[in-house]
Structure formats: C-alpha cells, structure tokens
Amino acid sequence: MNTVKNLAMRPNFTALSPILAPWAQRLVSVMSVGLMAALMAMPASAVAQSQPTSAGKRVAATAGKSGKATKKTKVSATPVKRAVASRSVAAVPMRASFGQMAGLHTTSDPLDLRSSVALVIDQDTREVLLRKNDQAVLPIASLTKLMTGLVISEAQLPMAEMITITQADVDTEKGSSSRLAVGSVLSRGDLLHLALMSSENRAAHALGRTFPGGLDTFVSRMNARAKALGMRDTRYVEPTGLSSQNQSSANDLATLVGAAYKEPVLRELSTSPGREIAVGHRTLQYNNTNRLVKSPQWDIGLQKTGYISEAGQCLVMQAQVSGRKLIMVFLDSAGKLSRIADAERVRRWVEKSPAMSGTKHVALADHLPS
Numbered sequence: 176m177n178t179v180k181n182l183a184m185r186p187n188f189t190a191l192s193p194i195l196a197p198w199a200q201r202l203v204s205v206m207s208v209g210l211m212a213a214l215m216a217m218p219a220s221a222v223a224q225s226q227p228t229s230a231g232k233r234v235a236a237t238a239g240k241s242g243k244a245t246k247k248t249k250v251s252a253t254p255v256k257r258a259v260a261s262r263s264v265a266a267v268p269m270r271a272s273f274g275q276m277a278g279l280h281t282t283s284d285p286l287d288l289r290s291s292v293a294l295v296i297d298q299d300t301r302e303v304l305l306r307k308n309d310q311a312v313l314p315i316a317s318l319t320k321l322m323t324g325l326v327i328s329e330a331q332l333p334m335a336e337m338i339t340i341t342q343a344d345v346d347t348e349k350g351s352s353s354r355l356a357v358g359s360v361l362s363r364g365d366l367l368h369l370a371l372m373s374s375e376n377r378a379a380h381a382l383g384r385t386f387p388g389g390l391d392t393f394v395s396r397m398n399a400r401a402k403a404l405g406m407r408d409t410r411y412v413e414p415t416g417l418s419s420q421n422q423s424s425a426n427d428l429a430t431l432v433g434a435a436y437k438e439p440v441l442r443e444l445s446t447s448p449g450r451e452i453a454v455g456h457r458t459l460q461y462n463n464t465n466r467l468v469k470s471p472q473w474d475i476g477l478q479k480t481g482y483i484s485e486a487g488q489c490l491v492m493q494a495q496v497s498g499r500k501l502i503m504v505f506l507d508s509a510g511k512l513s514r515i516a517d518a519e520r521v522r523r524w525v526e527k528s529p530a531m532s533g534t535k536h537v538a539l540a541d542h543l544p545s
Contacts, residue, residue: 294426
C-alpha cells in the first residue's frame, strides 16, 4: 500500500507548461486523495482475489467438502468462486498403489530406480543381477495379457477365426475406453496382436470369452498354467489385468517371461512397433505401448507393459544387452515414463559392467524354462 501511495502522490509535470503547473498540482492532489480513499474502501473479497492468504487457501481446499464453506464463497465475486473450485479440484490426491501403501518405495537400490519392485536376471545363466522387493506380491495390471497370450498360443486355436466384440467385452471394472466398438469383427490373430502390442482390453477379454468352454474355463486355464510353471505367488481372475485381484511377484513374472519367450508368435506380436487394423469401414492405426521397441539401442525379444492405479506403471522385457540375454521386471513404478527410465538405467549399468556376476537365485532357477 505504501508503494501505491507514493506512486500516486508523485506528480509528473514534465509535459506541463509553467502556467498550468499550479492547476495541475491541485488536480493531481485531488486525484491522489480519491485513489487512496478507493483503495481503503476496497471490499475484502477483492483484496483476497489479488492477494490470497493462507486462510483463503484452506477454505478453497475444503470448499467441495463442506456445505457451509460453499455458502461462504457466495459473498465473493464469480471469478473468486471459479478460483476456489479449480484449487479444490487440484487438491484431490491420486490414489496410492498397493506398493506405496505397503511402503515399498522406501527401499533403496544401487541404481536409484523409481520402481518399488525390480528384478534383472541373466536368462542363460539364471544369475540375479539386480533384485528389489522381488518377492512382494502386487497387482500386475496388463502384464496379465502375457499369460492370456500364452494360453491362446499354446491352445493352437485357429488365428483366422473371426470374433465379434460384444457388450460383455466392455470394461465395467475401470470404465476404460476402447476404439473397438461393440459389433466390431476381427480375427483371433488380430485380437491377440492388439492385446499384446497395444494392451487393448476388449481384445484380450474377447480372446478369453471365446475360448472353448467360455471365460471361466479360460481363467482356470491361466491359473493352471501358472501353477504348472511354479508361479506360486500368482493369481488371475480375468484376462485383461483391469482387476487389482490379478496379482504376482517379480520372481513369478520372470518365469512367465521365460515361458512366453519360447512362443515365436508372442515374441513377434509383443515387439511389433505398430499395425493398421481394418475394422468395418475404418482403418485404425495401433502402436506399441513400449516405445523402447523402436529404439536402435535396444534388442528386445519380448515385452509387455501395464498400468492401473493399484499397480502403478509396470514393465517386463526380454532383451539382449552387451551380448547377454536378460529378463527385466519392473513393478509399481512412480511416474508415466519412470519404468522406461529404469530400464535405461539397467541397460547402461550392464553395458558399463559387462563382466558383472550376480548371486544365483535357487528358487527362481528351479522354475525358469530352459
């Protein structure tokens, strides 16, 4: 206020003639007094709008929670109401993942990974190069689709058979969207491609729904296959990964990657950078959810990404780095690109230490496919 007062009362006469100077001085003085009076009489709401106090911020944060707080804002101008509403929306916290609630992100590791769970093993020697909370059992989101693909591939069903997307394939778990409208007709091979490459949920659900015996039989087959592989920490309730009840551990997922890698069709479809799919009268462009498949620095043999809020960002890969076949598992990564950054950290780490050796994980070695 002192700054405003000083500026208002400092007359500028550089453009006035000496004859008009006295009159101008009186005019400026009157205007200054009027300006000061207006400022002092300014409503509190207008002051709060230009200079919000901490108390105002607290009211804004609770405006959506209390009817009384909402009524109080009615005395303010409309712009203030909008500011209160916007700040109230911004204050809503994101849902914590299971790993965050369990405190897994407090675990440190040599590479400062953003994933709360990580496992890196040599596929040939079965040596563990890096491990972090690798026995924790967490939701795995769309990593589920790797088992979906394995069951479909091993069943040797006709890939040219046409399948119609129905209302039963629409996501009622999370309300996610899809470009495959109800009534779309695609081949089983195209559905498998979209499920593995682009993590298309309706495609994955349709694969399970049309399995001989129906969806329940398919889910039972998924769990039976996991048991046969020795995946003791794994449970599936549906084929997409939208349910947080689909859970596994990094050890089990490394086993799954090893088994899926033996299926050529899964290697090809999961690492495909993109594909145009004809759906009715339209041609849709689908891309891989893992941008590393397009990177010349990576030689990826198999991959799958996943995300739901309960699981965080997830990634599994089989990749060759410095002449070594590695299986990488990253779960519950914080941040949309952090799982990719974690994979890059591991790649650079291995490239700088080509002669590194790890401790053999006996339980894991017993269950990994040869």
